[in-house]
Amino acid sequence: MCSMVLGGMGSFMAGGHRVRISGEPCEDISFSAGFSDYRYDPNGEYWIEQSYVQYFIPHQQRLALPVVLVHGGGLTGSCWETHPDCRMGWQESLIRRGVSTYVADSVERGRAGFAALPGTWSGRPLQRSAEESWSLFRIGKRADFAARRPFDGSQFPLEAFDDLVRQTVPRWLTNTEAQIAALVAVVRIVGPCYLVGHSQGGGHAMAVAEREPELVRATVALEPHGGPSRFERAAGRPMLHVQGDFIDRDDTWTRLARSAKESVKAWRDGGGVADTLDLPREGLMGNSHMLMMDRNSETVLDLVMQWLTRIDASHSNLEACS
Amino acid sequence: MCSMVLGGMGSFMAGGHRVRISGEPCEDISFSAGFSDYRYDPNGEYWIEQSYVQYFIPHQQRLALPVVLVHGGGLTGSCWETHPDCRMGWQESLIRRGVSTYVADSVERGRAGFAALPGTWSGRPLQRSAEESWSLFRIGKRADFAARRPFDGSQFPLEAFDDLVRQTVPRWLTNTEAQIAALVAVVRIVGPCYLVGHSQGGGHAMAVAEREPELVRATVALEPHGGPSRFERAAGRPMLHVQGDFIDRDDTWTRLARSAKESVKAWRDGGGVADTLDLPREGLMGNSHMLMMDRNSETVLDLVMQWLTRIDASHSNLEACS
Structure with missing residues (x-):
């Protein structure tokens, strides 16, 4: 592997708010x-x-704007890092491609921390079993989990499945609004950017784009399970919706894909420009929900980068003209 | 800031084990x-x-072995990254100094995830208030929190205190053994290394050194609050105990420092070679418990690196002779 030259790296916390606890007993x-x-x-x-x-800023930058990566439900920013089977993840690949790359951990996940205070969050955190990861990540049918028999032609690196399970973290079901608010705080710090969200993070990305249209210059939703049902500030703004394989093999995913398409339609109805990248239709067969971890993840990223580079070029031209 | 050249970067999960849940209702x-x-x-x-x-591997390496950084209680690996006041943290500084740097998130913290399963962990997670961070991190007396009046001469960047509070995460009180076991798994993957632990992580580092004396070639305990009370495999092994300022201004810290010294004595009693770096005695005044975040954090790291470089040189000589 060749060396990579960074101009800078770092981390920060964004958003959140103070709460005050009183009247609780000491211990x-x-x-x-x-x-x-x-x-x-x-x-x-x-x-x-x-x-x-x-974040990581490559020394030589090939996109005018940085990319912000937002993970899905029950996961953290680590999903963009080294694949469970030790191949390079999208984070490092983007940096090596000359893209300034920001990886977020959403509210309650990973290094963002969670609230363990009386009376703050409702409900309890749910953890994802290996069986649920297997079926919800569309590696195979739940009934085929015990035999570890994936869908025919699956691109997921099966030998790394347990390591993917080790990456999953518990989630609350009640923090959507808080997560979106903190991601708005993130893009306000980052500035104009391209926002890439996966799964739950794809819906969050669409919601953040609606709230900060001047900052989110392009939105990539990787297999979102829905998003806002109405966009009032999408006019002329680009979105890419990416979808993998085996959708029709799973009832839940048939439903989720329908919900995602409704959000994409709402984006168009709001005047936005939405492209769909249906991987099987492009000849890329076998992608699971974890398409950034699949064996062909670099090819998927090639396609996303082709789209982003085109947006970036027109954006750079616009900036040059203004 | 000058560019930095990396030979590689990545992440992985280490240790842990399977559990099986059954007989619970669906929802x-x-x-x-x-x-x-x-x-x-x-x-x-x-x-x-x-x-x-x-982990991050610099292109040009100036130490024979990598450094593994282990955070303290109620924190994650982010404490080694960019300081809350935006200065470079020890992680980046070590990489720029030519040291392969591994940053761990311990069991239950950050991206390691926590267990939210019925019947697995006992007790509940406790979150740290700003007031407790203020006094336990020895920025000032608890009574002076409201006025944000630090100890005279404090090196902690006061304007960044809220950002430090945003980095804290809840902790269980019952996972010491699980955390040590997972850190043993970490050093087994990393191989021979220098283990640097802060606070709770300092005690963990000593415990891991005792379990894997062939892998942990040097231990740096930054303000540990105690560690094992007996070492049977410390003979000839180097340890550095680092301690900041204002210890005698806080009853809790007077007690914790005593407990830490007992562990250092136990190391020596076991035949280990323990050096103490008492920062005020070296002329470095004003260090809080978060000495890797204090304004003089680079000077503190200089001293730690001087010690490590000496160990590294003798280690490299030993390797050359064998």
Whole structure:
């Protein structure tokens, strides 16, 4: 593998807000054998509902604007990093392609942290079983999980399935609005950018594009399960909707794909320009829901980058003319 | 800022184990507006108690072995990244100094994920208030939090205090053993290395060194609050214990520093070679517990690197002789 030259790297927290806890009892706790008999006072000031972002700026930049990557439900930004089977992920590939790359951990996920305070979040976090990952990530039918028999022609690296399961994290079902608000804070810090979201993150990306049309110059929704049903600020704005294989082999996915198409239609109804990249129709067969991890992930990224490069060129021309 | 040349970067999950959940009721849930009426089945196979690691390999390496960084309690690996006041963190500084750098998120923290399964972990996660961060991180007395009045001469970048609070994450009190086990898995993947742990991570580093003496070639414990009370495999092995300022201004820290010194004594009693870097005694005044974030963090790292470079040289000589 060749070397890569970075102009910079770093991380930051974005968004969130203060909450104040009061009237809760203190408690004597032990942090460790060496740190016992400590009086824990839960009352006080906290920050919750922020997002974490890590970024890498390549020395030579080939796109005018950076790309912001937003993971899906039950996952963190690590899904864009090294694949479970040790191949290079989209994050590193984008950097090597000369793209400034920002990877977010959404509210409650990964390094963004979660709220463990009385009375803040409703419901409980749900964890995803290997069986649910198998079927929801469209690697194969749930009934074929025990035998680890994937769909015929699946591009998912089967030997790495357990490592994908180790990457999944619990999720609340009630934080959609907080996650979108923190992602709005992210793009306000990053500035004009291309927003790429996967699954739940694809719907979030569309919602953020609607709130910050001047900042989100292009939206890529990778297998979103729906998004806003109405766009009022999409006029003239580009979106790419990407969809993999085996959709019709799974009832849930048939339904989710329909919901995604309704959001894409709403984007067009709002005057937006939406392209669809249906991978099987382009001759790319076998993609799971985790298309950034599939064996042909670099080819999928090639297609996304072709689209982004075209947007970027017209955008750069526009900037040059203005 | 000058460019930096990387030979490689990546991430991986380490350790953890499978658990199986059965006999739990299914539940109809809604992931989002576009993804409702889904039957969630909590029964099945899960992975829990793994660690997440992100690494960067500089093109030109100036130490024979990589450094593994382990964060403290209520924090994630992000504490080694960009400082809350936007200065370069130890992670980037180490890479720029030519050190292969591995940053771990321990079990339950950050991208390692936490277990949200019935009957797995006992107790509940505790979140750290701004007030507790203020006093436990020795920025100032708790009574002086409201006025944001730090200790005289504090090196902590006060204007960034809220951003530090945004980096804190909840913690369970019951996962010490699982965290140490996953860190053992980390060093088994990384191979021979120098292990640097902060606070709770400092105690963990000592424990991992005791379990994998062939892999952990040097241990740096930054303000650990204690560690093992007995070492049987420390003979001839180097450790550096680093301690900041204002210890005697806080009752908790007076106690924690005593506990840390007992562990350092145990290391020596086991035949280990322990050096102490008492920063005020070296003329570095004003360091908080978050010494990797303090204004003089680069100077603190200079001192740690001087020690590590000496160990590295003798280690390289040993390798050359064998």
